Amino acid sequence: MFFELTQSTKTSVKAFRCSFLDFIEDPFYVSTAESVRYIADGMLVIEKGKVKELGTYENLKNKYSKIPVTFYPDMTIVPGFIDTHIHFPQMEIIASYGEQLLEWLNKYTFPTEGKFKDKAYAQKVAAVFLDELLRNGTTTTLVFAAVYPESVEAFFEEASRRNLRAIAGKVMMDRHAPDFLRDTAQTSYLQSKQLIQKWHKKGRLLYAVTPRFAITSTDEQLRLAGKLLQEFPDVYLHTHLSENVDEVAWVRELFPDCESYLNVYDRAGLVGEKSVFAHGVHLSDEEFRRLSAAKSAIAFCPTSNLFLGSGLFKLEQAKSKEYPVKVGLGTDIGGGTSFSLLQTASEAYKVAQLQRQKLSPFQALFLATLGGARALSLEDKIGNFDAGKEADFIVVNMRSTPLMAFRNREATPTSLEELVDRVFSLVMLGDDRAISATYIMGELAYEVKR
Ligand SMILES: [Zn+2]
Structure with a gap:
């Protein structure tokens, strides 16, 4: 279920009373005190869909005594x-x-994506897809559509109806795929261009130039993708990079004159500040350094990397102080196995453990929120509760299952140690059931049935 917006509610000032948890800096690089903001009894004031002020309830209650306040006791x-x-x-x-990846694409993915030429079908799936995201507390996504412009239209129309901040693009693929899924370098360029002109920056929507991966694009198609980025410098580049060993070996065969997988994209002008590369499981030191220098981002997709047997992403190397790379979390549905970013963060923790590394609960939650916003160059708009940001937020119940309620007997943590432990249990045990409500621009978009 989702709720259509009405003009009167959009313009009003209102507030929420609850405990609040967000990040003001990156906990991979600075201390908890410098990065985590936790207010046990707080008040979030929203005006015209944006954050006006966040503070303690005690400090703000008199200043805003005349506006409606929604109270969520025992929630965060x-x-x-x-x-x-x-x-x-x-x-x-x-x-x-x-x-694994290449066989999975041929056996499952390609036949299914063929159905998305039918716009009515695409629309139906887009609606279910976005509802499922809201149910899981996901308010912003970077999305692969299919090769057909109709699939992008369907997605953007449904995202627009829900007033979501979303980035999407038409897949470009002109080789190594069935006939019905192939475009040409020229048609992919023209169709992408038309979609950019129609949808990029329309409301909260943004466009990403989306070649599937190096294997399914000719040199000419990659070159034209680069041309689009030159013509529209603020659109995104979204693709896959170095996910699976067989894929990496095939890329080496197809592009023998490139030093690395990343170099294939670099040569076409696709490696920049608004480039987001999914996976990066098998990157060399040199490729990490190049991504750092270019300020590109990696989407770390642990449930997918484990499910498809792709490998263990080197998160510690990506988040190094010497060559830091922006990292966000990705579910990579349908290679991934859960829409929940809590479940995704849980698997990220285990991927770190298998490499004898630690991912703290705050670091995990950062990746799912402000870290993701930074990876998508959207930190001026979303990711935390700084004044002026778009009020997309979720009401989380850390005692949402009998097991979680048993483990976390007290409703509200009273010390930092308790809070860390509580957040860790949320990351390990939480899923869609932990999301009590989802708000988009301060408006209720999903609420759990009681
Ligand atoms: Zn993917």
Whole structure:
């Protein structure tokens, strides 16, 4: 279920009373005290869909005594989750058995994506897809549509109806795919250009030039993708990079004169500040350095990397002080196995453990919120509760299942140690059931049935 906006509610000033948790800096690089903002009894004031002020209830209650206040006792409000890599046409092939990337694409993905030429079908799936995201507390996504412009139109129309901040693009692929899924370098350029002109910056929507990956694009198609980025410097580049060993070996065969997988994209002018590369599981030191220098981002997709047997992402290297790379979390549905960024963060923790590394609960939650906003160059608009930001947030119940309620007996943490422990249990055990409500620009967009 979602709620259509009405003009009167959009313009009013209102407030929420709850405990609040967000990030003002990156906990991978600075201390908890410098990065985490926690207000046990707080008040978030919203005006015209944007954050006006966040403070303690005690300090703000008199100043805003005349506005409506929604009170969520025993809950925690956090910024809406940001999914930096997901495929909407793959929703129906989630949990498809037995293959690794290249075989999985041929056996499950390509036949399914063929259905998205039918706009009515695409629209139906886009609606279910966006409802599922809101149910899981995800308020912003970077999305692969299918090769057909109709699939992008359907997605943007549905995202627009829900007033979501979303980035999407038409897949460009002119080789190594079935006939019905192939465009040409020229048609992919023209169709992408038309979609950019129609949708980029329309309301909260943004466009990403989206070549699937190096294997399914000719040199000419990649060159034209680069041309689009030159013509429209503020659109995104969204693609896959170095996910699976067989894929990396094939890229080396197809582009023998490139030093690395990343170099294939670099040569076409696709590696920049608004480039988001999914996976990066098998990157060399040199490729990490190049991504850092270019200020590009990686979408870390642990449930997908484990499900498809792709490998363990080197998060510690990506977040190094010497060559820091922006990192967000991605569910990578349908290669990934959960829409929940809590479940995704839980698997990220285990991927770190398998490499004898630690991912703290605050670092995990940062990746799902402000970290994702930074990866998408949207930190001036979303990701935390700084004044002026768009009020996309979720009401989280850290005692949402009998097990979580048993483990976390006290409703509200009273010390930092308790809070850290509580957030860790949320990341490990939480899923869609932990999301009590989702707000978009301060308006209720989803609420759990009681
Ligand atoms: Zn993907």
